[in-house]
Amino acid sequence: MRNLGSLNQFLGIQASTTASGILLHQQTYARSILERARMSQSKPISTPVAYKTTMTATSHEPFSNPQLYRHPIGSLQYLTLTRPDIQFVVHQLCQHMQRPLNHHYDALKRLIRYINGTTHIGIQLQPQNLTLRGYVDADWASNNLDRKSISSHYNFLGNSLIS
Structure with missing residues (x-):
């Protein structure tokens, strides 16, 4: 057995010491998702899901490349370990992996834009009760x-x- 020092990273989850405790986050992994989706330069938004959705005639059409939908969703499922703020949206989008529609892909892009502006968010563990x-x-x-x-x-x- 040997002492490896303080915890920095474990299974892709990074641990940063802050004044109020430990912050568990996946900032590097979130950035890699943005790079793979080619959305690292996208404009960040403040909410992961739209309050009101507007449906157009093409909204109910099947998305032309389902693999382009499935790959980011699979990656986002692992990101939910340290991001409770996106868990509901990711799991809602996962329900449409078999046959995604155009408006599902639009919701996925919105979620990725939200992640672009919030890569620093994680779970704050405080040394208390x-x-x-x-x-x-x-x-x-x-x-x-x-x-x-x-x-x-x-x-x-x-x-x-x-x-």
Whole structure:
């Protein structure tokens, strides 16, 4: 056994020491996703999903290159380990991997533009009370398209949101 020093990176997750604790982030991985999607120079936006979506005639057409949709979505699933702010959107987009439509690809591009402006975000772990708390919520049959329920859960370790 040997001492490797302080933790810097493990399985692509970087650990940075801050004044209030440790920040777990995937900034390098997020930038590589932006490079592969050829969107590293895109204009950043402040929200991962549009509040209102506008549907055009081409919105309901199948996306011409499904592989171009599937590859970034698979990469974004690993990024959700340290990005609770994008988990819901990524999982919603994953539901359409079999047959993505043009408006799904537009939502994916919007999410990537959001990530472009927020690569520094991660999970802040603070050295305090490490009580594990969880909260669950569901809205019954609220999805207007298929009448399915949408549920969510939040897990905190102390005051730090971990999922």
